[in-house]
Every structure is written in structure tokens, then in C-alpha cells.
Amino acid sequence: MQIIIYDDSQEVAIAAATWVQSLIKEKENPVLGLATGSTPIRLYQELVTMHKAGNCSFTNVTSFNLDEYHSINESDPQSYRSFMKANLFDHVDINQDNTFLPTCNQDQNPREQGLSYEKKIKQAGGIDLQILGIGANGHIGFNEPTSSLTSRTRIKTLTQQTLTDNSRLFSENELQPAMAMTMGIATIMDARYVLLMATGKNKAQAVKDMITGAVSANCPASILQMHENAVILIDKEAASMLNDQSYYQWADKQNRKLNDEFGFYHNF
Template sequence: MQVIIFDDAQQVADSAAQWVAELINKKPNPVLGLATGSTPISLYKALVNKHKAGELSFKNTTSFNLDEYLGIDGTNVQSYRHFMNENLFDHVDIDKSQTFLPTCNQGENPREQGLAYEEKIKQAGGVDLQILGIGANGHIGFNEPTSSLASRTRIKTLTQQTLDDNSRLFAADEFQPTLAMTMGIATILDARYVILMATGKNKAKAVKDMVTGALSAVCPASALQLHENAIILLDKEAASELEDQEYYTWANKQNIKINEEFGLYHNY
């Protein structure tokens, strides 16, 4: 696990954008795993800016999102399809027919839909780079605490903490789903590279548990300790409960030298 600490949230987004851009520019048919939520919005803005500047084309890119609320149509403003269109897809040259979310419409069997999503990822050649955020309770995707570390795409019941954290996005009289489809933890770990972005003091405890805590389903993000190429991008507030920050800073300086000579990726 490579932990990189930045001064502020914008630097976290710029670094994540650099990783995404290098993958897209170097691999003929890249496959991205994408996340929703407030943290990656600044990443998507940076990618849109790179596209508008002529530095980045998404024409040959395929994407798979982590999750989607159960039974919400893509035209619903609360859907993650709408979120992705609004924050990224509508502003770049990606083929929307190659952008996938783990949807499950009314009357569809969520178990079958989960298996079908896993098969789509497999047929695409697997995810090259998975973008993640982290919940205050340590969830990644909608893999809530106690989720199996061997889990695959499936339906999940959201915890009250997650519902409370997301309630700010819903009007008082608006329906807020309590169920969602999500990539599983094992699905996430299958990605060749993982970048987790965390910003803000409210994520500091979850970050500490992920990086230095026990490998445990109580903190689903701790599963990233098992990943060969997990890059954790933090601002100072999100990193505030970590010890040995001087080591992370020193190690990152050494990695910068290696990356400058050989590039960010050593394989896809």
C-alpha cells in the first residue's frame, strides 16, 4: 500500500487525474472503475479540463461504476448514472454504450444482475484502474462493515450511518433508497491498480483503520492491504490520525524518482 499525503484536496484530485490520464494515454483500450460521491467530483473536473485542453481522449475507454441504487432509473437525478453523466460522461468523448453501472430494475433478480455485471467486467478484460472513495465507517463501494472480503457484485442493505451521511443529497420529502447494487470487495481487489481518494477530517478514523488497523470486515477498506498496487491519496486532514507520516513522505519522494524514470505503471 502506497500512502501519499498532500496539502489539500485539490492536490489529491490532480494526482488521481495524472494516474488516470497516463493509463488512458498509454493503453489502447483502458478499462476504468469509477466511483460516485463528493470526493471524486474534483477528479472528474480535472479530467474534463484535460479533455477540453486536448490532452485526453476517452474514445476507446470502457468504464464500470462501483454501485447504483436499487430500482432507480438512470433518468432519476438521484441515480448514479445521472451523476456520472453530469460530472463526466456528458463532457468528454466517451462512448456511453461502453459505460456500465450495476443496475437492477424493478422486477429483476439482483443475484442474476450481479452475476451479469461480473461477466461484463470479465469480457472487458478486467478493470485496469479502480477509483475509490471511503465512507466514514470504512466502506468502499457500498460494501458496508461486515461485508465478506470474498464478496462479488450483489445487493446490499445500507447502514444507518451511510443513509445519514447521504441524506444531505435528498430533499426532505424525497424517497431515499435503503438498498443498492455494488461491486464486491473481491471484485475491487481484482483491479490491476486501485486509487483511493480521501479528504477531510471526517475520514481520518476510517483512513487510520484502513492503513494501519487489522485486516477486518469491520473496516472493508482494510482489504486494500492485500492489494499489490493500492495507492492511497490523502489530504492532511484525512491523514491526521496516521502515525509515521514522515516515512510516507520520504517513501513518496523515492517513488517519484522511480516514476519519473519508468512511469507510474509497471503493468496493466
């Protein structure tokens, strides 16, 4: 697990965008795993800026989103399809036929939909780079605490904390879904690289549990300790509860020296 601490959330977004740009430039048909929520919005803004400047084309990109609310119409403004269109898809040259979300309407069997989504990911060759955020309770995707560490794409009931955290995004007359389809933890772990972004003091405890706590289903993100290529990008506020910040900063400096001497290596 590589921990990189930045001054603020904008620096985190720029660093994450550079990773995505590197993947797109280095691989002929890259497969991106994408996330929703407030944290990735600045990342998508950076990618749109790169694209408009001619520095990043999404023509050959295939994408798979982590999750989608259950029984929500894709055209609904609260759907994650709408979120991705508003923040990224409609502003770059990606073929939207190659963008996938784990959708499941009220007439579909969630188990069959989950298996179908897993099959699509395998047919695409697997995910090269999975973007993640982290919930205040340590969830990744909608894999809430106590989720199986070997889980695959399936339907999950959201915790009250997650519903409360997300309620700010819904108006009083809007129905807030209590269930969602989500990639499983094992699905996320299959990605060749995982890039987790966390910003703000409200994520500090979850970041600490993820990095220094026991690997446990009580903090689903802690499984990333077991990933060969997990990169954690956090700002100072999100890092505020870590005891070994000086070491992480020292290690990052040494890695930068290696990159300067031998080049920035990816195994996409």
C-alpha cells in the same frame, strides 16, 4: 500499499487525474472502474479540463461504476447514472454505450443482475484502474462493515450511518433508497490498480483503520493492505490520525527519485 499525502483535496484530485490520464495514454482499450460521491467530483472536473485542453481522449475507454441504488430509474436525478453524466460522461468524448453501472430495477432478480455485471467486467478484460472513495465507516463501494471480503457484485442494505451521511443529497420529499447494488470486495481486488482518494477530517479515522488497522470485515477498506498495487491519495486532514506521516512522506520522495531516474512505471 503506497500512501501519498497532499496538502489539500485539489492536489489529491490532480494526482488522481494524472493516473487516469496515464492509463488512457498507455493502454489501447483501457477499462476504468469509477466511483460516485463527493470525493471524486474534483477528479472528474480535472479530467474534463484535460479533455477540453486536448490532453485526454476517452474514445476507447470502457467504464464500470462501483454501485447504483436499487430500483431507481436511470433518468432519476438521484441515480448514479445521472451523477456520472452530469460530472463526466456528458463533458468528454466517451461512448456512453461503453459505460456500465450495476443496475437492478424492482422487476429484476438482484442475484442475476450481479452475475451479469461480473460477466460484463470479465468480457471487457477486467478493470485496469479502479477509483475508490472511502466511507466514514470504512466502506468501499457500498460494501458496508461486516461485508464478506470475498464478495462479488450483489445487493446490499445500507447502514444507518451511510444513509445519514448521504441524506444531505436528498430533499425532504425525495425517497432515499435503503438498498443498492455494489461491486463486491473481491471484484474490487481483481482490479490491476486501485486508486483510493480520501479527503477531510471526517475520513481520518477510516483512513487510519484502513492503513494501520487489522485486515477486517469491520473496515472493508482494510483489505487493500493485501492488494499488490493499491495507491492511497489523501490530504493532510484525512492523514491527521496517522502516526507515521513522516515515513510516508519520506517514502514518497524516494519513489519520486526512482521515477525521475527510471520513468513512472505502470503494469496496466
